[in-house]
Amino acid sequence: MGKSGLRLASAGFLAFALSLQLHPPFASAVARTPTYEVKAASFCQCGEYVRRYYSLTGEMAPSAKDMGPVLKRNGFKYVGHGIVPSKGDVAIWAANTGIAGAHGHIAVAASATWDSPGYVVKFKGANQGGSSTHLNCxxxxxxxxxxxxxxYYYRK
Structure with missing residues (x-):
């Protein structure tokens, strides 16, 4: 294709593109396209992270140590204290246990593996010394x- 043919093809494409912009169905579709506000990730308390992780509903407890009834209301069952948890179990530590301060702590069991002489259990949570972003925390x-x-452990 020569230079004049390329110019005609470009001009034809430009005319077609302009007609799309002016055609009412396309104009109204663009006007209806929703926009979403993207919020920056923020610092989360441990209870807020678990609420987001499991999409817990209803009124939240004021402290992590008091989240047992919230979990039960959302379909979790209490499965024990001091046990080796299963992945996904929610762990709650009472206040002032050496692990948690006055409000206790709550996290999700990520893994439990045997490593003689005992288990190595890892927990995923917020406000436990991390800096990764998950669920906008x-x-x-x-x-x-x-x-x-x-x-204390709760399981769904």
């Missing part, structure tokens, strides 16, 4: 050595 990590034997 920017302070998430997976952490071990949190005293799994001191936690």
């Amino acid at each position: 920017n302070n998430v990590n997976v952490r071990g050595n949190m005293g799994y034997d001191k936690a």
Whole structure:
């Protein structure tokens, strides 16, 4: 194709593109396209992270140590204290246990593996020394050595 043929093809494409922009169905479709506000990830308390992780509904407890009834209301069952958890179990530590402060702590069991002389249990949660972003919380990590034997466990 010569230069004049290329110009004609380009001119034809430009005319076609302009006609799309002016054609009413395309104009109204563009006007109806929804826009979404994207919020920056933020610092989350541990209870807020677990709420997002499991899409918990209803009124939340004021402290992590008090989340047992919230979990039960959302279909979880209490399965024990100081047990080796299954992946996905929710762990709650009471206040001032050496793991948690005055409000306790809550996290999701990420893994439990045997490593003689005992289990290594890791928990995914917020406000436990992390800086990864998950579920729009920017302070998430997976952490071990949190005293799994001191936690109370709930399972869905």
